Amino acid sequence: MAAEYNATVSGRVEVAPGLIILRVVPDRLPFEFKAGQYVVLGVKASVLRVEEAEGESEPSVVAGARVDSPRVDSRRAGAGAASALAAVAGTPESQAAVDAQAAAIAGAAADPDRMIRRAYSIASESRADEYIEFYLTLVLSGELTPRLFSLKLRDRVYVGPKAVGVFTLDKVAPGKHVLMIGTGTGLAPYMSMLRSELVCNGPRKFVVVHGARFSWDLGYRTELTGLARHCRNFHYLPVITRPAEDVTWRGRSGYLQNVIASNAIEEETGLPLTPDNFDIFLCGNPGMIETVIAWAAARGFVRDKGHDIGTLHTEEYW
Numbered sequence: 202m203a204a205e206y207n208a209t210v211s212g213r214v215e216v217a218p219g220l221i222i223l224r225v226v227p228d229r230l231p232f233e234f235k236a237g238q239y240v241v242l243g244v245k246a247s248v249l250r251v252e253e254a255e256g257e258s259e260p261s262v263v264a265g266a267r268v269d270s271p272r273v274d275s276r277r278a279g280a281g282a283a284s285a286l287a288a289v290a291g292t293p294e295s296q297a298a299v300d301a302q303a304a305a306i307a308g309a310a311a312d313p314d315r316m317i318r319r320a321y322s323i324a325s326e327s328r329a330d331e332y333i334e335f336y337l338t339l340v341l342s343g344e345l346t347p348r349l350f351s352l353k354l355r356d357r358v359y360v361g362p363k364a365v366g367v368f369t370l371d372k373v374a375p376g377k378h379v380l381m382i383g384t385g386t387g388l389a390p391y392m393s394m395l396r397s398e399l400v401c402n403g404p405r406k407f408v409v410v411h412g413a414r415f416s417w418d419l420g421y422r423t424e425l426t427g428l429a430r431h432c433r434n435f436h437y438l439p440v441i442t443r444p445a446e447d448v449t450w451r452g453r454s455g456y457l458q459n460v461i462a463s464n465a466i467e468e469e470t471g472l473p474l475t476p477d478n479f480d481i482f483l484c485g486n487p488g489m490i491e492t493v494i495a496w497a498a499a500r501g502f503v504r505d506k507g508h509d510i511g512t513l514h515t516e517e518y519w
């Protein structure tokens with residue numbers, strides 16, 4: 202049976218350009234899930250894309266990205282980017298991606314009723330049954346996010362029938378502390394875990410290390426700063442990667458992997474960052490995840506593989 206709309210947008214908060222918090226109310230409540238899980242979200246191909254979105258046939262570009270990575274924003278970067286795009290487009294892999302995107306556009310034109318669906322981590326508390334919250338990045342050349350970003354209050358969306366995923370706190374042994382490392386919207390599952398499972402001043406320590414390009418991209422910062430002020434067992438380490446362009450920032454900067462390797466966790470918590478003390482969660486950018494896995498594996502952390510329970514848990518977004 203074709204997927205049909207079954208939820209309504211009830212809230213939309215613009216965190217920064219290209220970053221929103223979206224709340225939806227499923228027609229059927231309560232919506233059961235475990236903190237850390239994800240669900241499919243979708244809208245039909247006929248929904249208009251936000252004005253700033255690019256053609257769907259261009260390689261993926263995240264809102265605000267510059268020409269210092271293989272992902273290139275051709276509108277901002279001009280001729281240099283155009284040649285970079287041409288170079289990238291010359292490889293067989295990128296040609297396959299371009300072909301897939303071209304096919305998607307043709308599909309949208311051919312079938313405006315087609316439901317475009319992607320996975321999204323749930324950011325809201327698992328016990329609350331009023332709405333489900335998502336933290337979303339706009340991928341300018343993406344198929345779904347330019348449509349999600351155009352949604353207004355009371356618009357209809359599709360939410361998959363069941364939340365899924367094993368990126369939860371279920372496998373963390375009693376007495377262990379939790380280190381949550383995330384880039385960008387990779388913070389979403391941690392918001393759900395904290396909102397659902399943090400016992401303020403309880404025995405389990407929770408540490409969030411959140412990386413973004415600029416301080417204004419650090420979503421949920423006010424909530425997390427307040428939580429850290431009130432709960433001795435919660436530590437919040439926001440980190441930005443572009444301090445030169447964020448002149449009032451006085452906090453940490455650099456890549457998350459370097460912050461982790463710099464003893465920052467030990468200094469914050471007073472505990473050695475070992476598998477006896479902590480489980481590590483990694484979410485978001487696959488590059489960050491890969492680097493931290495290598496670093497943590499060298500210190501005895503073992504990747505969780507479902508049946509073989511480990512101390513290193515990962516959720517890659519792409």
Ligand SMILES: Cc1cc2nc3c(=O)[nH]c(=O)nc-3n(C[C@H](O)[C@H](O)[C@H](O)COP(=O)(O)OP(=O)(O)OC[C@H]3O[C@@H](n4cnc5c(N)ncnc54)[C@H](O)[C@@H]3O)c2cc1C
Nearest residue numbers: 261319320321322337338340343344345346386389518519
């Ligand atoms: C388990 C899981 C949970 C996810 N949870 C979230 C979430 O909570 N919030 C969220 O914004 N996204 C999340 N994603 C990513 C999401 O599913 C989509 O891939 C993303 O929104 C892009 O969709 P699109 O159709 O606009 O782009 P597409 O046309 O599908 O293009 C995909 C490309 O966009 C880029 N991309 C995808 N996600 C991101 C991102 N978050 N940040 C930067 N670049 C990205 C990558 O280059 C990727 O190859 C999750 C993915 C998975 C697998």
